[in-house]
Amino acid sequence: MSATAQYVFSVIVIPALVAAAIALPFVLRPLRDRRVLAEAGVACALMAAFVASFLTELGWVPILRQFVTIEGDDAPFERWHRLATIAIGLGVAAWLIALARIGSAGSRVAVGIGAALLVALAIGFLVRFPGETLEMRLLLAGLAAATMFGFAGFARSVMLWASWIVFGVIAFLMGESGYAYLAVMSGAMSAGSFAVGALLWIGARLRSRSSEAAEGTGDGKPKSIDAAPRGIAVPIVLGALASAIAVSGRAYDQTGIPVGYWYCALLLPYMVLLGEIFIRPSVMRRRALLAFLAMLFGAGVMVGTYAWWRAAEASAASDPAETPSNGEESLDGYGG
Amino acid sequence: MKHSAALAVSVLSLASLASFGLAPLTQDAPAPASAAVAPSTITLDPVHSMAVFRVQHLGAGFFWGRFNELTGTAQWPLDDSAAPSFDVVAEVSKVDTGSAKLDGNLQGPSFFNQAEFPTIAFKSKSAKKTGDRRYAVTGDLTLRGVTKSIEVDCTVTGIGKGPAGQKVGFECAFTINRADYGMKWGIDAPKGALGNEVKMIIALEGDVSKPKE
Numbered sequence: 001m002s003a004t005a006q007y008v009f010s011v012i013v014i015p016a017l018v019a020a021a022i023a024l025p026f027v028l029r030p031l032r033d034r035r036v037l038a039e040a041g042v043a044c045a046l047m048a049a050f051v052a053s054f055l056t057e058l059g060w061v062p063i064l065r066q067f068v069t070i071e072g073d074d075a076p077f078e079r080w081h082r083l084a085t086i087a088i089g090l091g092v093a094a095w096l097i098a099l100a101r102i103g104s105a106g107s108r109v110a111v112g113i114g115a116a117l118l119v120a121l122a123i124g125f126l127v128r129f130p131g132e133t134l135e136m137r138l139l140l141a142g143l144a145a146a147t148m149f150g151f152a153g154f155a156r157s158v159m160l161w162a163s164w165i166v167f168g169v170i171a172f173l174m175g176e177s178g179y180a181y182l183a184v185m186s187g188a189m190s191a192g193s194f195a196v197g198a199l200l201w202i203g204a205r206l207r208s209r210s211s212e213a214a215e216g217t218g219d220g221k222p223k224s225i226d227a228a229p230r231g232i233a234v235p236i237v238l239g240a241l242a243s244a245i246a247v248s249g250r251a252y253d254q255t256g257i258p259v260g261y262w263y264c265a266l267l268l269p270y271m272v273l274l275g276e277i278f279i280r281p282s283v284m285r286r287r288a289l290l291a292f293l294a295m296l297f298g299a300g301v302m303v304g305t306y307a308w309w310r311a312a313e314a315s316a317a318s319d320p321a322e323t324p325s326n327g328e329e330s331l332d333g334y335g336g
Numbered sequence: 337m338k339h340s341a342a343l344a345v346s347v348l349s350l351a352s353l354a355s356f357g358l359a360p361l362t363q364d365a366p367a368p369a370s371a372a373v374a375p376s377t378i379t380l381d382p383v384h385s386m387a388v389f390r391v392q393h394l395g396a397g398f399f400w401g402r403f404n405e406l407t408g409t410a411q412w413p414l415d416d417s418a419a420p421s422f423d424v425v426a427e428v429s430k431v432d433t434g435s436a437k438l439d440g441n442l443q444g445p446s447f448f449n450q451a452e453f454p455t456i457a458f459k460s461k462s463a464k465k466t467g468d469r470r471y472a473v474t475g476d477l478t479l480r481g482v483t484k485s486i487e488v489d490c491t492v493t494g495i496g497k498g499p500a501g502q503k504v505g506f507e508c509a510f511t512i513n514r515a516d517y518g519m520k521w522g523i524d525a526p527k528g529a530l531g532n533e534v535k536m537i538i539a540l541e542g543d544v545s546k547p548k549e
Contacts, residue, residue, distance in 0.1 A: 003526045003527040003528055003529065004526050004529075006526070006527065007525050007526035007527070007529075010525065011525065056525075057525065074482055074483075075480075075481070075482055075518040076480075076481035076482070078445065078449060078452055079452060080445055130451035130452060131451075177440065177441075177444060178437070178438075178440050178441025178442075178443075178444040178446065179444050179445060179446060180441075180444075180446040180521050180522075181445065181446050181521065182445075251451065252444055252445050252449075252451050253440075253444070254439075254440040254443035254444055254450055254451070255436075255437060255440030255441070255444075256440070317436065
């Protein structure tokens, strides 16, 4: 195995497998039908993909350094290291949110919306990034809330395919900006979403087959792919992490990626609305597929326009006529 | 004859007096002929001051990059009667590899993290002469917020005259392990993508200000 393949395996594939392993009891058996546990378990599994990738890259010291003095550690705190701490905090919050939503359907909605807004506000004020002004913090809080509700609007397991695409696009942008660490960590989130989404899909098929076998009406096709309990904890974790990572990427970027790309990546879930407007539901029988294709289309447009913009930039930079002269006259003819 | 003898005695007496009383005083006072010239302040000329660095890529070739427009000062007596001292700053935004994309990558958090640590600084603490106009300078290198003591091999490359006055040039070289400064990406993961050892050569040229009185 080449060094690059080994690296990708250790920082993307293994964290995704960790996420899948954590999610396994919550999406298959034995905890699949316990709504609160399943909701929090899946949210924690997704968070674990990011944390596992972070730990593989940097270890525990950057996280511990934020709370205690470590002997022999002379490196300073870097603001983006806060992301790992926030991810762990979101894992804890997911359990609290899931537990708080035990009750009637009405109170569950109220608690869900309240929790999402509260976490969005916390994200806005806890994430550390260069150029953190009050306006930027409020923007981050707003983006976090918008991303959470964007994810929450999806049918259950489709949310994870959406997360797969959103984090995939963020990883692409991170790679383009040369932010190698967050590129692989976003990649791990994307791969983790895919892995847990695949488990949900398998779980749905198994569930469908077993119920059909019991009823004796089996046609071999799953009735629904929505095997995961609907809840707000998963979209909160996904939305909070996606927005925090994207805003960090934007804040650290030195390659000049247009700001809009970072925010558009977060708002990709809203592409579904366009899909709903322009494609009649009768054309797309399965709304989940429609949602997925709309997001894929949005991601394709983003990557395509970005590649076009980058090529135009490179072309302009290589054109000698476009190269500006510094116009400085030197005293000795050699700049002095 | 008598006068000559008296003069000789007087001179001898004064000489002997000097040997007992005055001589210790003259040893403390610097003799004008051998007095060290006060160090001149040399203000670095950013156009002609730069640092080049090299790092191994994928275990194969070395690629070179540079930091343009170094700023700061050096102190050095032009007669080489004492060692130079340096206070030099490089801005991470001035990194130049010939590829804008690579420059952006190096300025990102995986490497120099310009957004949080915009400058690299070297401040000398001591120096010892190792040859003609050549010194081993010890000082603190601050990179990515980590300060470590390093030894730099510095040579005075020349003293010249420009339109604005005297100019002095230095060339300094040192090697660091970038992992010591928290810049670990590409050393172990992905293994061997970029070398740990970074060799730096610093070319400094500055304008001589009036010597300190």
